[in-house]
């Protein structure tokens with residue numbers, strides 16, 4: 001059988017793999033990926049996918065998700081989506097870093113072991129800096145210390161190992177900056193004082209966010225499926241109101257809704273409920289909040305100001321970028337990273353201004369600004385630097 005016969009006989013429907021090679025001409029701006037690496041270590045059982053969406057702005061930075069995916073295809077789909085998101089997040093955060101993400105297939109509670117993490121580190125090392133990793137769902141600072149025993153391109157390590165530690169501190173700080181900017185745009189003052197803010201999910205980021213809000217004088221209402229998470233917040237901030245679930249939170253007459261749990265928090269039902277309750281602002285830490293294309297228009301149509309998720313939650317990546325860039329220059333500096341994360345306030349206001357000027361929702365204005373930066377800064381490589389390798 002010839003190759004042509006083989007192809008036409010099997011005639012597989014285009015699957016997730018075809019997404020890697022998509023181009024602008026296919027009507028999918030920025031959807032194709034530069035490089036996707038499948039990593040298999042038989043001895044430790046490692047099955048990982050490293051997706052590099054773009055190195056237009058520099059090495060592709062993004063965390064490693066350890067998750068029990070139902071299939072390899074689902075893992076690849078996630079890696080492709082997440083790495084694309086990182087290109088936009090890093091671009092808008094003003095970093096000289098591209099977008100990448102890795103996934104390890106398996107249950108982090110049962111499958112994770114030293115050999116597997118070190119094997120993973122060797123695969124990351126083999127890319128010689130095209131991809132730089134960090135923590136994500138299912139991976140922790142201690143895991144990055146293990147990965148770093150085999151690899152130079154690891155951030156999110158423990159302070160004892162020269163790393164920046166837990167990134168949720170600056171993520172929460174950045175979300176708070178985005179929320180202050182949203183308050184400025186909505187009510188003319190950059191403060192949540194006197195506002196009623198609902199936080200859905202008070203885990204690592206959410207509980208720090210509650211601290212900022214309480215200090216700023218907001219009335220805070222929270223919900224979480226974890227009783228332990230709720231109790232931790234209650235113990236630290238006894239005045240915080242607690243409601244049973246997200247449905248109750250949406251009806252709690254909020255000025256601001258902060259999704260800080262899982263992705264897809266903003267679906268048609270939620271947006272309808274927010275509109276009915278008169279909520280003015282949505283600004284939270286969760287990644288990929290918009291459940292499907294069009295939700296951003298629905299929010300804008302109902303007069304709800306949406307602060308784009310990947311813009312306001314970039315404090316964590318700003319932190320790990322500082323850790324990476326300062327590796328050979330004296331090490332991570334919290335105050336320097338915090339100063340950079342403070343700029344999320346200005347960028348959020350800029351996005352709102354551009355959205356109004358262009359007559360588009362803020363999510364679209366954010367995408368456009370990120371794409372503009374990727375285009376313009378990557379074009380600098382056309383200016384020859386004698387003696388240096390281009391790029």
Ligand SMILES: NC(=O)c1ccc[n+]([C@@H]2O[C@H](COP(=O)([O-])OP(=O)(O)OC[C@H]3O[C@@H](n4cnc5c(N)ncnc54)[C@H](O)[C@@H]3O)[C@@H](O)[C@H]2O)c1
Pocket residue numbers: 167168169171200201202203204205206223224225226229246260261262263285286287313314316317
């Ligand atoms: N940690 C970071 O630095 C960082 C950076 C950028 C984005 N994010 C995103 O922010 C979100 C929160 O991250 P995290 O690090 O705080 O995670 P986390 O796991 O520590 O906290 C999430 C919390 O949400 C709760 N939760 C889950 N389902 C819920 C539901 N249906 N209703 C209410 N609560 C629910 C969990 O019990 C948990 O307490 C995630 O979407 C994450 O991707 C985190």
